[in-house]
Amino acid sequence: MAEKYDHKSIEKKWQERWEESGAFGADDSSIKPKQYLLVEFPFPSGDGLHTGHVRSYTAMDIVARKRRAQGQNVLYPIGWDAFGLPTENYALKTGKHPKAVTEENTNNFRRQLKSLGLSFDWSREVNTTDPKYYKWTQWIFLQLFKKGLAYKTKTLINWCPRDKIGLANEEVVDGACERCGTLVEKREKEQWMLAITKYAQRLYDDLETVDYIEAAKAGQRNWIGPSEGAEITFKISRSNLDVKVFTTRPDTLFGATYMVLAPEHPLIAQLSIENKAEVESYVQAAKKKSDIERGALDKEKTGVELQGVKAINPANKEEIPLYVADYVLGGYGTGAIMAVPAHDERDREFAEKYNLPIREIELEDPKEITKKVVGTWVTNFKLRDWVFSRQRYWGEPIPMINCAKCGWVPVPEDQLPVELPQIEKYQPTDTGESPLATIAEWVNTTCPQCKGPAKRETDVMPNWAGSSWYYLRYADPRNDTAFAAQDKLKYWTPVDWYNGGMEHTTLHLLYSRFWHKFLFDIGMVPTSEPYLKRTSHGLILAEGGEKMSKSKGNTVSPDELVERFGADTLRLYEMFIGPFDQPVVWSTQSMTGSQRFLERVWKLEPTDAPLSPKLETLLNQTIKKVGEDIENLKMNTAVSALMILLNEMEAGVSRDAYKIFLQLLAPFAPHMANELAEQAELDPIDWGTWPSFDASKLAGATSTVVVQVNGKVRGKIELAVGTPEGEALAAARITAGKWLELGEKKAVYIPGKIVNFVVRGA
Ligand SMILES: [Zn+2]
Ligand SMILES: [Zn+2]
Numbered sequence: 001m002a003e004k005y006d007h008k009s010i011e012k013k014w015q016e017r018w019e020e021s022g023a024f025g026a027d028d029s030s031i032k033p034k035q036y037l038l039v040e041f042p043f044p045s046g047d048g049l050h051t052g053h054v055r056s057y058t059a060m061d062i063v064a065r066k067r068r069a070q071g072q073n074v075l076y077p078i079g080w081d082a083f084g085l086p087t088e089n090y091a092l093k094t095g096k097h098p099k100a101v102t103e104e105n106t107n108n109f110r111r112q113l114k115s116l117g118l119s120f121d122w123s124r125e126v127n128t129t130d131p132k133y134y135k136w137t138q139w140i141f142l143q144l145f146k147k148g149l150a151y152k153t154k155t156l157i158n159w160c161p162r163d164k165i166g167l168a169n170e171e172v173v174d175g176a177c178e179r180c181g182t183l184v185e186k187r188e189k190e191q192w193m194l195a196i197t198k199y200a201q202r203l204y205d206d207l208e209t210v211d212y213i214e215a216a217k218a219g220q221r222n223w224i225g226p227s228e229g230a231e232i233t234f235k236i237s238r239s240n241l242d243v244k245v246f247t248t249r250p251d252t253l254f255g256a257t258y259m260v261l262a263p264e265h266p267l268i269a270q271l272s273i274e275n276k277a278e279v280e281s282y283v284q285a286a287k288k289k290s291d292i293e294r295g296a297l298d299k300e301k302t303g304v305e306l307q308g309v310k311a312i313n314p315a316n317k318e319e320i321p322l323y324v325a326d327y328v329l330g331g332y333g334t335g336a337i338m339a340v341p342a343h344d345e346r347d348r349e350f351a352e353k354y355n356l357p358i359r360e361i362e363l364e365d366p367k368e369i370t371k372k373v374v375g376t377w378v379t380n381f382k383l384r385d386w387v388f389s390r391q392r393y394w395g396e397p398i399p400m401i402n403c404a405k406c407g408w409v410p411v412p413e414d415q416l417p418v419e420l421p422q423i424e425k426y427q428p429t430d431t432g433e434s435p436l437a438t439i440a441e442w443v444n445t446t447c448p449q450c451k452g453p454a455k456r457e458t459d460v461m462p463n464w465a466g467s468s469w470y471y472l473r474y475a476d477p478r479n480d481t482a483f484a485a486q487d488k489l490k491y492w493t494p495v496d497w498y499n500g501g502m503e504h505t506t507l508h509l510l511y512s513r514f515w516h517k518f519l520f521d522i523g524m525v526p527t528s529e530p531y532l533k534r535t536s537h538g539l540i541l542a543e544g545g546e547k548m549s550k551s552k553g554n555t556v557s558p559d560e561l562v563e564r565f566g567a568d569t570l571r572l573y574e575m576f577i578g579p580f581d582q583p584v585v586w587s588t589q590s591m592t593g594s595q596r597f598l599e600r601v602w603k604l605e606p607t608d609a610p611l612s613p614k615l616e617t618l619l620n621q622t623i624k625k626v627g628e629d630i631e632n633l634k635m636n637t638a639v640s641a642l643m644i645l646l647n648e649m650e651a652g653v654s655r656d657a658y659k660i661f662l663q664l665l666a667p668f669a670p671h672m673a674n675e676l677a678e679q680a681e682l683d684p685i686d687w688g689t690w691p692s693f694d695a696s697k698l699a700g701a702t703s704t705v706v707v708q709v710n711g712k713v714r715g716k717i718e719l720a721v722g723t724p725e726g727e728a729l730a731a732a733r734i735t736a737g738k739w740l741e742l743g744e745k746k747a748v749y750i751p752g753k754i755v756n757f758v759v760r761g762a
Contacts, residue, residue: 005602007566011671015117023686024064024119026075028476028488035072036492037064038471038531040500040508041079041126043463044105046090047550049112049558051574051586052501056537058571059580059635060499061118065667066630068119069690075492076119077474079126080106083134084463085163085179088394092427098394099422102129112558116567117670119686124477128396128466133473135417136483137465138399140515142410143522145400149195150388152408156264156287156330157387159187164428166191168387168462175293186287189432192398192459194386196514200224201379202528203513212534213581219505225382230366232375234259234311234338236271237319243267243311246333246380249343250370253315255361256338257351260303260323263287264330271322274308279324286326294326301327301350313338314373315364325350333380386511388462391434393426395460403447403454412448418456434458467508468515471495471530483524490526498531499633509534535633538582540574545585556586568669569595575635575668597643598672601665604649606658606680615648616697617721619657623693626664639668655680660691703752707732709739710759725749732757 018024039060042053057078064076082102091098106127113120126133144150158167160177166189171178196203204224207217229248236242243261247253261268263286273279282304286294293299303325310319327346328337341351341358351358370377389398397418399411411418421442426435436458437443447454469483475492476484500508509531516530541547542554549555561570573594578584611619622645629638642665649661659682666673666685677685699720705728707715715735719728729747732755733740739759746758 005599007568007671010675011117011567014671014674015114018119019114022123024076024121025123026121027073028491030073032071032073034075034492035067036075036495037067038495038498039078040504041081041467041470042109043081043084043086044102044109045086046101046105047555048108050548051540051556051558052537054116054558054570055540055574056499057113057118058116058574059537059633060497062575062630062635062667063497064119065670065686066627066690068686069663069666071689075474076121077124078113078120078122079470079474080109080128081463081467081470082106082127082129083395083466085165085392085394088392088426098426099129115562116558116571119670124474126470126473126477128470131417131419132480134396134466136473137396137461137469138416138418139413139483140469140519141461142399142413144194144518145410147518147522149198149518150192151195152190152192154188154190155193155387156186157189157191158184159432160184164430164432165390165392166387169384186289187432191387191389194388196386196511197381197383199514199517200226200381200383202517203510206529210529210534211532213536215502216505216509216534216536220510223383223506223510226379228377228379230370230375231334231378232314232338232370232373234314237310237312241267241270243336244334245336245338246378247338249340249366250375251363251366252340252343252361253313253338253364253369253373255340255342255359256313256320257341257357257359258321258323258339259311260325260328260337260339262328262330262335263324263326265324265335268306268324271306271309273306275304279304279306282324289326294329299327301325301346301353303350303354305354315369321356323354332382389459390462391432391459392428393420393423393435393460395463396420396465397436398457398459398461400457401445401447401454402457403450403452405452406447406449409447409449409454434460436460464507464511468512469519472525493525494527494529495531497533497535499535499537502536535581537580538584541583541585543586548586556588561588561591565591565595568672569598572598572639572668576639578636580633580635597646598669600646600650601672602676604646604653604658606653606655609652609654611654611657614702615653615657617699618645618648619660620693620697621721622664623660623691624698627690630667642668663691705732705752706754707735708754708756709736711756714739719752721752729755
């Protein structure tokens, strides 16, 4: 091979060939075993693709290419999660329309992904902002509404004063907006909610049935947060009112010396309180604080006694005082607690501050005591219903119509999609209304039920909506009569393997499992879980070890790297950089190592020489190792196994062994492997078979190990490959013999190469 390795011409040639032949199209009716591999579709930001995308997408591309070579019918699709605030904010900043921005960005992302040689089935591309797509997002919402799982209610929401948008609890981090870091306020607003809590138990229990990495399961369990306890009713004295509390410690009931209501508890308005004005101003102040601020353990507890009102402890009939205090949250449990200062740190702090009795008690049997006071044993969840309204422009319109006579009426299904109107002004408003509210001709419509005048819902869906079901659309992306045909869903789903970021464990993964279970319940999907297996990749950090970000100016662009080194080198480097599930530090300098490896592969030439027994064993070991490592996403050790094999092959390699080497290399560096196979007139690789190893030839390979004492060679030994260190040292000591008489201080073993002993005095 006289020609120099020219990555540009080779990569262009193979990418064009794959594109023209539709090489990676999945077949909806193949009798081969199906394999559905999924990566999280990107949000097409203005920054373009980043190195993290390359890491995740290349790893699953390697799995996809291997599976195809093994004779499986692989679906490996891609699309765009393109609604949402970042596009809208970017559009506002640049003065362009979000639709134009989205088109520009997706075109750029598509070009970048294609330049990496990723084997996506491009014929199935989806875009969440395409009306043909979001027609079905709206359709699923309507089914949720019809089953009572979508409802509108006045609720206190987290409000970001800077983004002018309501946030889900999940989007608030340490009391601040996840996007812009501004402290979140509380606002009362009518919002659409999805009743995910009705699925809490199943979302929790069914984690047992799926193969997710443990961190993902733990994240979901913690988010759903079940706790078992008793619901116990306390009567309010001299009234016919009562209040329910949830407690995980009913055995401490005799120690309850006061009660606390959350500021938003509806009972407060019904009680005849003597200090009403004082209570009212406390309640108003609490409303402005976030749950996280209120729940903080280190915060000083405050509260106001409800004077003139007492509750009755059902265990001993004692009258106890009632407080309103903001450390009790309205959204959790019943919004009221029985305070047991002897057994709860926060209650104790509060009791000490307000001079309330702290009573040590004998613990009761929780089962028994719950029965005695006529309580019920229940499971409560931390999980809250999902706030599904956003007062913005760039999202799916919620397909509901409000009629003064009929109330909320769903848009008839044959009128979907409710298209987002093309408007010039889509800035958020200070009133908290969606910008859609200002377009009278869009808002005013007729009631589908009574045909009277009515108004459209002007809130849009959150950016989590389109990604909650996109993997189903890939099965049948051009269907106009259903979100996907049943036979195609039966063929392709569930997803066999899904890789994505750890940060999506509690939001996207949970939401999509919820929608999927709902669709299963109404008979629209064949299984109750969407993903059989879930893995995650570690973050790529900038060269200094910090997080990569545009604002810090420490990002690297895949475009430049592909231009300079080639896609194959970039792919190989990102796989070799470190353990796939761990964070790793980027180094453009280190890419030259991967580049040199590929240049050496380029120069490798097969001969007619027979395979030596040593190379035959190593070849079989490498087939086994690379295959297993790919399945376990141990991409870095798979690459190093290929490097070891290349070292041996450079001494001489038969055509058959050369072909196997290229087959193993192909998933990692597909352009070069295919080019070399073609030049050597071998069968095309992607459609060939994955090599299998001969188990009888795995063991028995040996390597020559040099024995040194204080750096001087004193002999050589032959050791089986993989000999444990203890055995290697024992054999080396026999060879070193008298040279160790002065007393061995230290032994260093470099497997397969050298044993060096350090002795005293010499
Ligand atoms: Zn914000
Ligand atoms: Zn009506």
